[in-house]
Amino acid sequence: MADGLLTDRIDAVAARWPTRIAMVDGERRATYAEFWSSAHGFARELRRRGLQPGDRVAIVLQNCIEAAAACYGAWIAGMVGVPLNVQARSRDLAPWLAHCGAALVVHARGHADVAEALAALPSAPPTLEVDAGACPWTPAPAVPAAAAHDAARPAAIVYTSGTTGSPKGVTLSHANLAANVAAVIDYLGLTADDVVLSVLPFYYAYGASVLHTHLASGACIVLEPNMLFPRTVVDSIARHRATGFSGVPSTFALLLERGDLASRDLDSLRYVTQAGGAMSPSLAARVRAAIPRARLFVMYGQTEATSRLTYLPPERLEDKAGSVGRPLRGVRLRVVDEAGRDAAPGVEGDVIVQGPNVMLGYWNAPDETARVLRDGWLHTGDRGHLDGDGFLYLCGRRSDMIKTGAHRVYPTDVEDAIQEVPGVAEVAVVGVDDPVLGQVIKAYVVASRPLERGGDTVKAHCRTRLAPFKVPRHVEFVDSLPRTASGKVRRIELN
Numbered sequence: 001m002a003d004g005l006l007t008d009r010i011d012a013v014a015a016r017w018p019t020r021i022a023m024v025d026g027e028r029r030a031t032y033a034e035f036w037s038s039a040h041g042f043a044r045e046l047r048r049r050g051l052q053p054g055d056r057v058a059i060v061l062q063n064c065i066e067a068a069a070a071c072y073g074a075w076i077a078g079m080v081g082v083p084l085n086v087q088a089r090s091r092d093l094a095p096w097l098a099h100c101g102a103a104l105v106v107h108a109r110g111h112a113d114v115a116e117a118l119a120a121l122p123s124a125p126p127t128l129e130v131d132a133g134a135c136p137w138t139p140a141p142a143v144p145a146a147a148a149h150d151a152a153r154p155a156a157i158v159y160t161s162g163t164t165g166s167p168k169g170v171t172l173s174h175a176n177l178a179a180n181v182a183a184v185i186d187y188l189g190l191t192a193d194d195v196v197l198s199v200l201p202f203y204y205a206y207g208a209s210v211l212h213t214h215l216a217s218g219a220c221i222v223l224e225p226n227m228l229f230p231r232t233v234v235d236s237i238a239r240h241r242a243t244g245f246s247g248v249p250s251t252f253a254l255l256l257e258r259g260d261l262a263s264r265d266l267d268s269l270r271y272v273t274q275a276g277g278a279m280s281p282s283l284a285a286r287v288r289a290a291i292p293r294a295r296l297f298v299m300y301g302q303t304e305a306t307s308r309l310t311y312l313p314p315e316r317l318e319d320k321a322g323s324v325g326r327p328l329r330g331v332r333l334r335v336v337d338e339a340g341r342d343a344a345p346g347v348e349g350d351v352i353v354q355g356p357n358v359m360l361g362y363w364n365a366p367d368e369t370a371r372v373l374r375d376g377w378l379h380t381g382d383r384g385h386l387d388g389d390g391f392l393y394l395c396g397r398r399s400d401m402i403k404t405g406a407h408r409v410y411p412t413d414v415e416d417a418i419q420e421v422p423g424v425a426e427v428a429v430v431g432v433d434d435p436v437l438g439q440v441i442k443a444y445v446v447a448s449r450p451l452e453r454g455g456d457t458v459k460a461h462c463r464t465r466l467a468p469f470k471v472p473r474h475v476e477f478v479d480s481l482p483r484t485a486s487g488k489v490r491r492i493e494l495n
Contacts, residue, residue: 042073094121199233247274275308298311336350405469431495
């Protein structure tokens with residue numbers, strides 16, 4: 001199917017395959033005709049309430065049919081969708097609602113934090129409450145023509161706090177979303193025959209990308225509430241004969257440790273995708289061994305780039321181990337030195353990118369926008385190098401660098417080594433203050449089983465794999481790692 005605005009693409013899918021199942025939400029099913037009718041019904045509800053094109057519609061819902069329909073309905077009506085973290089507390093929700101100037105808040109009935117956030121606002125916007133499993137607006141029985149859109153206009157504001165900084169509203173245009181969708185469909189080879197099991201929230205750029213790419217392909221999206229019960233997720237993959245599954249590194253670590261993968265028939269899986277943080281080569285190897293028939297796509301991206309920048313073709317996982325691949329179609333990528341000159345192959349520098357998927361900017365934050373969008377390039381804040389074939393290898397975030405004595409250490413270097421230790425499920429490495437060296441390395445380890453001699457075993461392994469200054473001075477075993485809504489480790493909470 002040709003590239004185009006997402007509303008146009010779904011309109012074409014619904015016309016071509018009206019009876020195909022678009023979404024599975026527990027016991028509920030929505031065909032493409034039903035889903036698209038619900039989206040148009042929401043658009044009509046917005047107009048009935050007097051909202052105008054360009055108004056912001058905040059959506060605070062768990063993954064459900066209504067959340068997706070509200071997103072597309074807002075676009076049909078010419079408005080801007082603002083998906084917000086449904087697990088956030090009022091202290092975050094209130095500033096987000098105020099900052100985006102929400103004209104309507106769509107939320108689950110009885111959401112106490114939404115109510116508290118609205119009460120804290122000087123002038124609270126109206127709300128639309130959604131009961132569990134019930135659509136509060138009337139689907140449009142006859143689908144009206146979608147409102148005309150300027151592809152360059154804002155379509156979505158996605159709030160991101162990253163792993164250390166304050167929240168920012170990433171503003172994505174209709175063209176940004178269309179470019180990301182077309183490129184991802186292209187390299188994954190998505191078709192209407194695909195069935196994806198979705199555990200990633202729609203308010204997260206990666207989760208939204210899974211939603212939009214599969215709907216635009218005419219595929220089926222099976223919603224799984226969360227990863228609290230990994231065996232339930234594995235059961236769902238087998239029961240629905242899912243062809244695709246997407247997750248962050250911690251998702252796959254959980255499935256490997258607690259999902260009992262060997263006990264289920266997962267031969268239907270055609271592809272699995274990973275983003276949202278670095279996947280160590282050892283974890284990638286374990287995933288491939290556990291699901292041998294599925295093609296594993298290691299990917300890299302940012303919310304500021306509508307979720308995706310590069311991918312590593314599965315057939316290059318061995319000869320390009322540790323790489324996040326090459327740019328997507330239409331994306332240009334450079335690694336530059338402090339003066340902005342292209343770094344030679346193998347030489348570390350700042351990763352900057354350019355392409356049709358790069359955001360318009362941060363909502364109402366011109367200074368912050370100017371800091372990262374310079375001369376037509378998005379400065380990602382990541383450090384890395386290119387090899388002679390143009391494959392990107394990431395070192396880590398510039399802000400995560402540990403300065404120990406005269407040395408500079410990226411956490412991922414140490415984490416990849418520790419991940420090789422049998423019994424290590426997850427690990428995060430940070431710098432902690434030291435009166436002599438400034439900082440020393442500390443590793444927080446989540447073990448799947450007791451490790452003999454614990455920290456000594458981890459340190460001994462690191463000594464065989466790393467330079468002496470990269471060996472952790474401290475090792476602490478913890479039950480879990482603090483994470484953002486998107487699954488990235490919040491290192492600031494470990495310091």
